[in-house]
Amino acid sequence: MKYRLEVRSVALTNEPIERKHDRFLKGIANLPSPWGAAGIVLAPDPEAELVAILSASKFLGKGIKGHVVYQYRRYFRDEAAYDDWIDLTFNPSKIDYRALAYDFFPHYVEAFGGYMATISDDEFIYMDFEERRRLKMDARSSIYRIDPISYFSDSLCKRGFGLSAKQVMKRLTGKVEDVRLGCGGVFIVLTSAALPTLEMDNICWEAKAHLSR
Numbered sequence: 001m002k003y004r005l006e007v008r009s010v011a012l013t014n015e016p017i018e019r020k021h022d023r024f025l026k027g028i029a030n031l032p033s034p035w036g037a038a039g040i041v042l043a044p045d046p047e048a049e050l051v052a053i054l055s056a057s058k059f060l061g062k063g064i065k066g067h068v069v070y071q072y073r074r075y076f077r078d079e080a081a082y083d084d085w086i087d088l089t090f091n092p093s094k095i096d097y098r099a100l101a102y103d104f105f106p107h108y109v110e111a112f113g114g115y116m117a118t119i120s121d122d123e124f125i126y127m128d129f130e131e132r133r134r135l136k137m138d139a140r141s142s143i144y145r146i147d148p149i150s151y152f153s154d155s156l157c158k159r160g161f162g163l164s165a166k167q168v169m170k171r172l173t174g175k176v177e178d179v180r181l182g183c184g185g186v187f188i189v190l191t192s193a194a195l196p197t198l199e200m201d202n203i204c205w206e207a208k209a210h211l212s213r
Contacts, residue, residue, distance in 0.1 A: 017073065165186040
């Protein structure tokens with residue numbers, strides 16, 4: 001089983017990569033292995049490219065794969081294609097998954113300045129691909145699926161659901177394992193158990209139905 005942790009953050013022209021990267025590493029420095037930053041790792045240099053990429057193996061512990069991507073600072077449109085983002089993969093059976101959901105995940109959101117973050121079954125990417133492409137959904141303004149663990153900023157809740165983060169919390173309270181406000185948005189834990197893909201898929205869509213306009 002492979003799960004994926006993703007955090008998306010709006011890249012700002014006036015916030016250098018070095019400053020954002022330093023804040024991110026400091027924000028996760030005290031987390032236990034494999035989620036804490038292992039020492040100081042310099043920010044990646046985009047050089048002649050439009051993005052700078054840092055491998056997770058440079059600063060995270062064993063069993064965590066993926067990367068952090070920073071946009072070269074320039075003029076940005078209000079589109080997810082211009083985000084900085086974190087994309088990590090792991091086996092949920094080989095880590096303390098509940099601690100990740102409740103304790104470590106919020107640190108990643110806060111440290112990276114995320115407007116959207118998820119922990120999901122990697123199979124959902126393939127299951128959702130055709131429909132997401134048909135709908136031409138952009139992560140800054142729309143939400144296709146409620147993943148097993150999610151964070152949405154208040155702004156994204158309004159754009160994606162037509163609801164405030166507080167309204168999302170009220171609708172989901174008692175319907176999911178945990179939902180709470182934080183970091184200027186809402187954290188949603190559908191379940192802290194890594195369930196089989198199809199069972200989890202059903203739970204995701206049941207949660208989404210509670211937020212229908």
